[in-house]
Amino acid sequence: MKFNIYALPLMASLCATMPATGQTNEPITLSLQQAMDYATKNNVAAKNAQLDVLIQEVQNNEVTANAYPRINGQGQFIDYIDPMQSFIPGEFFNQPGTFVPVQFTPKYSSSLALSGSQIIFDGGVLVALQARKSVLELARQNGKLTTENLRYNVQKAYRALVIANKQFSILKQSLSNARSMAQDMFAMHDAGFTEKIDVDRTNVQVNNLAADSMRIGNLLRVSEQLLKFQMGMSIEQPVVLTDTAVSGQILQASAMLESTADFSHRTEFSLMQTQQKLNGYNLRRYQYAAIPTLSAFGNMGYNYSSNKFKSLFGEQYIWSSYVGLQLNFTLFNGLLRQNQVKEVKLNMLKTQNNIDNLKLTIDFQTKSARTTLRNALLQAESQRRNALLAASVLDLAQRKYKEGVGSNLEVTQAQTEYLQAQNNYFNVLMEISNAEADLKKALGDF
Numbered sequence: 001m002k003f004n005i006y007a008l009p010l011m012a013s014l015c016a017t018m019p020a021t022g023q024t025n026e027p028i029t030l031s032l033q034q035a036m037d038y039a040t041k042n043n044v045a046a047k048n049a050q051l052d053v054l055i056q057e058v059q060n061n062e063v064t065a066n067a068y069p070r071i072n073g074q075g076q077f078i079d080y081i082d083p084m085q086s087f088i089p090g091e092f093f094n095q096p097g098t099f100v101p102v103q104f105t106p107k108y109s110s111s112l113a114l115s116g117s118q119i120i121f122d123g124g125v126l127v128a129l130q131a132r133k134s135v136l137e138l139a140r141q142n143g144k145l146t147t148e149n150l151r152y153n154v155q156k157a158y159r160a161l162v163i164a165n166k167q168f169s170i171l172k173q174s175l176s177n178a179r180s181m182a183q184d185m186f187a188m189h190d191a192g193f194t195e196k197i198d199v200d201r202t203n204v205q206v207n208n209l210a211a212d213s214m215r216i217g218n219l220l221r222v223s224e225q226l227l228k229f230q231m232g233m234s235i236e237q238p239v240v241l242t243d244t245a246v247s248g249q250i251l252q253a254s255a256m257l258e259s260t261a262d263f264s265h266r267t268e269f270s271l272m273q274t275q276q277k278l279n280g281y282n283l284r285r286y287q288y289a290a291i292p293t294l295s296a297f298g299n300m301g302y303n304y305s306s307n308k309f310k311s312l313f314g315e316q317y318i319w320s321s322y323v324g325l326q327l328n329f330t331l332f333n334g335l336l337r338q339n340q341v342k343e344v345k346l347n348m349l350k351t352q353n354n355i356d357n358l359k360l361t362i363d364f365q366t367k368s369a370r371t372t373l374r375n376a377l378l379q380a381e382s383q384r385r386n387a388l389l390a391a392s393v394l395d396l397a398q399r400k401y402k403e404g405v406g407s408n409l410e411v412t413q414a415q416t417e418y419l420q421a422q423n424n425y426f427n428v429l430m431e432i433s434n435a436e437a438d439l440k441k442a443l444g445d446f
Contacts, residue, residue, distance in 0.1 A: 027238040032158050035231060035241075036151040042232030043150055049143035056139035060132040066125045071116045074301075077312075078109040106305035108312045113301025120295055120325075123288020131281040134274055141271040148267060148446040150230070152437055155446075157227040159433035162244050164223060167426050168216055174415060175209040177398070182206050185408055198408050205412050246429060253436040254377055256443075261366045263359060265444030272355045279348045286340045292329035298322065365442035373435035376428055383425040390414075390421035 030038070040046045083105045090098035119125055182202045188194045225235050233239075263269045300321035306312050330337075397414040400406030440446055 025234075025237050027240050029240045029242050030158075031241075032155060032243040035158050035227070036154050038233065039150050039154045039231040040147050043230065044232060045146050046143075046150055046232075049146040053136070053139045053143050056136050060136055063125075063128045063132055066122075067119060067129060069116055069118045071114065074111075074113050074115070076109075076111045080105055080107050080109070083107055106307045108307070108309050109303070109305040110312055111301060111303045113299060115297070115299040117295055117297040119293070121291075122293040122295070123291050124285055127281050127285040127288060131278060134277050134281065138271065138274045138278065141267055141274060145267045145271060148441070148444075151446045152441050153230050154227070155440075156434060156437050157223070157230055158241065158243070159249070159437075160430065161220070161223050161227055162241055163246075163426050163429050163433065164216075164220055165241075166244075166246070167422065168213075168220055170422050171209065171213055171216060171419070174419060175206070175213050178202065178206045178209050178415065181398075181401070181408060181411060194408075201412060202408055205415065249429070249436075250377065250380060250432060253373055253432050256436060256439050257370060257374060257377075259439070259443050259445075261362065261443055263362060266358075266362055266442075267444065269355070269358055269362070272351060272358060276348065276351045276355065279344060279351055283341065283344045283348070286337055286344060289330075289337050289340075292327050295326050295328075297324055297326060362442060366439065369435050369439035369442050373432065373439055376431040376435055379428045380425075380432060383421070383428045387418075387421040387425040390418040394418040 083103045085101040085103045087099035088102045090096055090100050093100050182199070182205075185194055185199045185202045224239070228235055228237065228239070298321070300319075302317040302319045304312065304317035394411075394414040394417075397406055397411045401408060401411050
């Protein structure tokens with residue numbers, strides 16, 4: 001018998017990359033909310049997103065540092081091993097017609113100076129200071145988007161694992177019933193009451209159910225490991241899921257059909273608006289580049305020279321100091337600034353196109369998820385009744401068989417129809433779960 005299961009969001013390629021440890025811990029009980037909260041604290045992507053915000057805060061402090069004064073100090077000591085000499089006309093030394101070398105530089109020299117500067121006006125620095133808040137907000141929005149995507153993936157994996165476990169429980173119960181019937185058939189065959197074909201038919205069903213049970217059991221373990229991987233939890237850590245009420249999930253999904261869409265609730269929309277604001281700051285930065293920059297500077301220090309090292313730091317020294325203003329401006333730079341302004345304006349148009357397209361995308365995602373959810377909810381009740389009816393038919397067939405008025409073929413057919421009905425019901429539940437998650441993401445509710 002072929003058993004189909006769609007509730008397992010398996011990614012076999014992840015198995016080779018999943019970390020494994022040798023830890024053995026007590027089982028952790030997890031509700032859906034607890035699983036999502038755990039992921040936002042322990043998943044690597046979420047932790048890196050939080051670090052990105054801290055990094056941006058530090059970078060903002062670096063921008064602020066550009067507006068503060070710059071103060072530098074410099075100390076210097078020079079030992080002229082062969083001091084420089086200059087030629088002086090010999091007339092000064094009663095040696096007319098010759099040139100006499102004279103040393104003007106003492107052997108030892110020392111100096112100490114402090115210099116400082118302060119930007120008075122710089123358009124680039126001014127815009128950078130104004131943009132700090134928006135840049136930090138962009139980092140926070142990126143972090144929030146990472147968290148939302150993570151919670152979305154964890155919810156889908158959590159719900160899929162819950163539904164798959166319910167399917168697996170039904171399959172195990174069916175296998176137990178089939179084995180019990182196989183034992184009865186074997187005993188009746190030994191007593192001469194049944195034919196061998198009946199025994200073989202029952203054994204085929206047992207073997208098929210056993211193979212499906214082993215296969216799906218292995219897939220369930222991989223699905224559980226995938227959930228832990230997305231949460232940032234050790235693969236070896238046992239967990240117990242507590243949000244397993246299917247009826248509550250259906251009621252929660254039904255209530256979402258009345259939710260209204262609002263672009264401002266989507267982090268992607270806010271992120272693009274912030275990006276457009278930063279484009280505006282970038283435009284102003286290039287526009288301000290045409291304005292001259294003004295800065296103040298100053299320097300003070302002393303110099304002392306001596307032919308004796310012990311007198312190098314004596315009381316006699318030369319003191320100097322000065323202050324000034326510096327104005328820098330560009331006369332011509334090959335139209336670089338003008339082209340930079342044009343480029344930013346084109347990027348602003350591109351970002352606005354992306355914003356308009358995101359509105360259409362959000363509308364499509366919302367309506368598509370709402371339609372899928374509505375259709376799945378309409379099917380859920382009929383599939384639930386069908387599953388109950390199939391269970392009733394199977395129970396009747398089993399009782400008739402035990403009372404000797406039914407055949408094992410009738411039980412086998414009822415068992416097959418029961419598993420198919422259950423499979424159809426759980427497939428609809430999976431559609432509801434996925435559509436609910438898609439609608440929550442479209443509405444920006446994660």
